Amino acid sequence: MKLADRTTTKWNGESFVVRVTTDASRPSPLRAREALLVKDRAVPCPPGFKVYLLPDSTSLESSPDAHVVALPPSLAYVGDGDILTVRPKTGDLRVMYRKASRHNSVMVTPACNNFCVMCAQPPQRANDEVFRLLWDAIPLMDIDTQELILSGGEPTLLGRRLVQLIHRLKSFLPSTSLHVLSNGRQLKFLPFTQDIADARHPDLVFGIPLYSDLSYEHDFLVQAHGAFDETVHGILNAARCGLRVELRIVVTKINFVWLPRLSRFIARNLPFVCNVAFMGLEPIGFAKGNLQDVWIDPADYGAQLGEAIQELKWHRIPASIYNHQLCTLSTDLWGAARQSISDWKNIFLPQCHDCAVRHRCCGFFASGMEVHSRTITPIPSCE
């Protein structure tokens, strides 16, 4: 599933967000921020919508206020409640939010102060437009959204604006869980962390990566001197302010041997974390470029992963495994495995068709078709 494509329709104007609707008779006041997905060209279009999405390319003319946009076939799946960003100057369309998805992840800034060797989303220069579009999109999101992930780049680089964003999310989406994927380094500034906590968001978790118990190993992996020190300060500050922290550890060829002692370190120093997630590598971005140095077959680190999880279990610290196909894990780890891969980038291989546990399995990253464990085998049913 593609989340972005380019339309042939272009005009001169600022980027904006619109919510998709298929209901031509929407109450008029809502229409100014919505895009009508036109199904039947024969029926005359009702006035007032910001955008009219047409499933195929046409030569219909746009008025200054309402724009007719050809919807590329790759995005034809959009439906009621989804949110699109439109960049008229280039014709770029992006699905920012899908109402039906349980994996809505929004980028709040592309900038980052780490430079991880296995980064799936390499950092770019700061871009205020990303923030502005998200800001505008929040009131358009469904109030029953279960979870929203704020990712980056590094969200905390927004500083005060991140605090405002969290306030806004609390106001418009009061029952939506919020997961902020952050390296935690900026949380070393206690007043900033306290400001985030003072937003009193009812369900906020910071997902922070910690790759080693040793600063020089962590700093190497994230390619930033002093990062470990700042991240640890950040995690302590978060706990001190009452923010919940999940540790997210991507497993690579470099750090898999560190996992057992990292678990020991966590149990001893950071026992307050609400979860420790061991994450399979997504082979895109830097991870793709550095593939032979960072990727390792999960079958080759099963022992270390098992030890790391056992150590946490002894200390009653919840642990989970993300992005690992069940057939690559020993069965005693299945209880920790989660179906973690976002639905839009999640696929299965042909041989998975006959697998008895496919419905419990997280599958593969669409980007990782060629890069997967040699142990991928359908699990026979127990009967």
Next chain:
Amino acid sequence: MPTSPLFSPRHFPLQNDFLPQKGAYRLLPFRFISLDAQQYVLTNFVGEYCVVERENLQALVAKTLRPGSAAYSAFKSRHFFFEEGETSALHLLATKYRTKQAPLVEFTSLHMIVPTLRCNTSCIYCQASHKGAAAASCDMTEATADRAIEFMFSSPSSHLKLEFQGGEPLLNFDMVRYIVEYTRRREAELGRNVSIVICSNLALISEPILQFCEKNNVHFSTSLDGPLDLHNHNRPSVEFDSYERASAGIVRVREALGIRAISALMTTTQASLLRPKEIVDEYVGQGFTSIFLRPINPYGFASKAGALTHYSVNEWMEFYKTALDYIIDLNMRGIRFREEYAALLLRRMLSPYGTGYVDLQSPAGIGISGILFNHDGNVYASDESRMLGEMGDSHFRLGNLLHDSYEDMMLSDVLVETLRDTMTEGVPGCSDCGFQPYCGSDPVRHYRLQGDVVGFKPTSEFCQRHLALFRHLIGILESGSPAADILKGWIY
């Protein structure tokens, strides 16, 4: 480590670029002690340990460890030093120290109360120096009980525990009932939280008692010393078969109140020493999931009946190791069962949290972890202090409920001075011991055996026993054997 062109300095600096200079660290406080002929145990003040050969201990201090080596990593990860410019280590240490010491803030949790000193068994090691069942002058009065309960609610502890001790509390169940009802009423009024346990031989358990306990959420703790002949040898009664009554009582309590409503304690006599497996089997057979292997206390009848009860630290350790090995073996065969004292020590060694166990605190837990109200209103700093009192030495008596205030007793010279003198961080023989973070002070035992609350460690059996226990447990943990994994499963 990766050296391919992809990690060329142009894009991604190499791992070695992040390694610190040799010796560019500052040592943090630590202690050490020999584990065996070759190895040393190093501990820091938050209780993390490393086991290393002598040369690595020397290299740590001489700052000649190679950065990135296994020993360097182990020391750094456990905060035996921190590198220049790194401040997170100190913050983590501070957090860990606060966490370990948190039980001190809780203050007195365990409140023992003696509703009567009368008893119907004549245990050979009796610590309470029982009177016959008819001696009514050994019963607590309501006025005294009222004061005891109010005293307990003066403690700031968030987990108050009221434990009925004896004598045999069921011989004066009217008073038990009075105290429980009063406590539950005050608990609700004050918005507090009290767990209540009756320590009983269960001989007099009855349907009305069980119904009362169910209604008031009262649990039981009993004594079970082993198989029938051993139990009855240790805990004889002229009135009944003590083993039969205990076994039947355990079943009845479980059925009426649930399996978690009863726990058992064993005391090791000389007769027990040769029968470690049978004792463990007895506990397994009676449906317990743990046992607390307790050496005998040098108080009460135990001190008079020397011949029956006396044994050396070595004899005790042989018994203990055999039993522990057997328990580990049971676990490997799928029977989940733990030894509680090992579990307690492991928690002190391997978890970041402190423990509230009265006899293993620094400063000592007397008064500030646990306290005892005797039937006559005398307040003692611990159960052992009371036994000493019954033997005629009221050194650790803090006052009397009917005459003295909470403040007077908790600030009494004997308590404050003893606590001051029992901080192992500064006690001769403890301050430089590698096991200091795991151990504690037992001032009453040392006062009784050596005439001094601090004690002389080279001849202290408390010290010898604990050194042996720590060495034994660390030996197993470091063996890398499946037994180590079994022990780690007992931490919580």
